[in-house]
Amino acid sequence: MRPVTDAHSPLALAQGLIRCPSVTPQEGGALAYLAGILAQAGFSVERPVFSEPGTPDVENLYARIGEGPCLLLAGHTDVVPPGDASAWRHAPFAGAVEGGELYGRGAVDMKGGIACMLAAVLAFLDRRGPDFGGAIAFLVTGDEEGPAVNGTVKLLDWARARGERFSHCLLGEPTNPDTLGEMIKIGRRGSLTASLTVHGVQGHVAYPHRAENPIPGLLRLAQGLLAEPLDGGTAHFDASNLEFTTMDVGNPSTNVIPAEARATFNIRFNDLWTPETLAAELERRLAAAAGNTVRYSLDVRPTNSVAFLTAPDAFVERVADAIEAETGRRPALSTTGGTSDARFIKDACPVIEFGLVGRTMHQVDERVAVADLDRLAAIVGRVLDAYFPADDATPRQA
Numbered sequence: 264m265r266p267v268t269d270a271h272s273p274l275a276l277a278q279g280l281i282r283c284p285s286v287t288p289q290e291g292g293a294l295a296y297l298a299g300i301l302a303q304a305g306f307s308v309e310r311p312v313f314s315e316p317g318t319p320d321v322e323n324l325y326a327r328i329g330e331g332p333c334l335l336l337a338g339h340t341d342v343v344p345p346g347d348a349s350a351w352r353h354a355p356f357a358g359a360v361e362g363g364e365l366y367g368r369g370a371v372d373m374k375g376g377i378a379c380m381l382a383a384v385l386a387f388l389d390r391r392g393p394d395f396g397g398a399i400a401f402l403v404t405g406d407e408e409g410p411a412v413n414g415t416v417k418l419l420d421w422a423r424a425r426g427e428r429f430s431h432c433l434l435g436e437p438t439n440p441d442t443l444g445e446m447i448k449i450g451r452r453g454s455l456t457a458s459l460t461v462h463g464v465q466g467h468v469a470y471p472h473r474a475e476n477p478i479p480g481l482l483r484l485a486q487g488l489l490a491e492p493l494d495g496g497t498a499h500f501d502a503s504n505l506e507f508t509t510m511d512v513g514n515p516s517t518n519v520i521p522a523e524a525r526a527t528f529n530i531r532f533n534d535l536w537t538p539e540t541l542a543a544e545l546e547r548r549l550a551a552a553a554g555n556t557v558r559y560s561l562d563v564r565p566t567n568s569v570a571f572l573t574a575p576d577a578f579v580e581r582v583a584d585a586i587e588a589e590t591g592r593r594p595a596l597s598t599t600g601g602t603s604d605a606r607f608i609k610d611a612c613p614v615i616e617f618g619l620v621g622r623t624m625h626q627v628d629e630r631v632a633v634a635d636l637d638r639l640a641a642i643v644g645r646v647l648d649a650y651f652p653a654d655d656a657t658p659r660q661a
Contacts (some may be wrong), residue, residue, distance in 0.1 A: 376435030487552025
């Protein structure tokens with residue numbers, strides 16, 4: 264068996280990944296870096312590329328070792344652009360360490376998380392060897408920060424067609440607001456975007472009787488959408504919220520009544536709704552507000568983001584126990600935040616998310632405490648030991 268070396272510490276692995284400039288959709292060497300390490304550790308590794316008209320081709324990675332019930336470790340190596348590199352304390356792809364912190368784009372979201380999972384698995388295999396009573400798989404995409412079309416959703420379909428099955432998944436997104444160990448994500452709210460257009464009649468402001476101003480109608484319909492809360496939340500979810508993100512008429516003239524007024528809004532919705540029931544509720548509210556006087560059209564965009572919940576079970580408890588053992592904190596079970604690739608993985612197996620502190624993700628000087636890298640790797644190591652106990656050839660199932 265290959266000995267564990269400093270080259271396979273969480274810090275060294277995170278640095279290796281950060282030094283690959285894998286800005287979506289570029290692979291940047293990050294998946295090749297992972298593939299080499301995983302292949303050396305005995306994993307079978309494949310790197311399928313997926314395509315879709317109008318979107319960039321994206322390379323992905325799937326690796327598996329062992330036989331039997333499979334724990335899936337998932338994440339992404341693509342990162343958002345660094346912005347003005349001169350604004351960074353250290354070059355965004357240098358992987359520099361200062362003051363006990365690792366700087367670099369992806370340090371938190373989520374190359375650091377992948378490095379910790381990888382370090383934990385390498386150490387686990389060195390302790391236990393390849394016959395540990397189950398299987399471990401890595402599912403890593405290069406399309407999480409982009410359109411999310413040629414990444415995890417297609418990689419899961421590809422794996423399913425090959426007969427791959429998973430028992431549980433740990434997704435390494437940064438879930439902790441301020442301190443490692445605060446929070447596990449056991450679900451996510453859905454996301455629905457819609458555009459509302461109010462139709463009027465263009466005309467001169469001095470002759471309003473010959474025109475029909477759509478702006479008052481848009482304000483009236485907006486108030487109709489916001490007048491009542493969508494719901495009051497559920498046991499595991501916050502209340503759904505509707506937020507207008509744009510309102511405009513595209514009118515450069517001060518003496519012309521516009522022909523149309525438009526607004527776009529997004530709703531983050533909980534498990535009381537589906538996209539279909541939510542669209543029906545929007546239509547109901549708009550019709551009531553419009554009466555017979557406001558002419559409008561509503562365009563509800565297709566969404567692949569629906570609310571889901573991984574009900575707390577033995578697997579969730581196992582992860583929470585590991586976190587508490589390493590950090591002294593019992594994590595909250597949360598469904599807050601934006602969307603993640605967990606929305607796709609949930610259709611393959613129960614999925615929970617736990618990773619690093621997300622305070623600096625997507626920011627200039629994105630960084631992570633080196634001590635947190637070590638602690639997260641230790642947490643994942645405890646999860647592996649509990650999932651594949653040494654005294655039982657069959658992994659414990661929830």
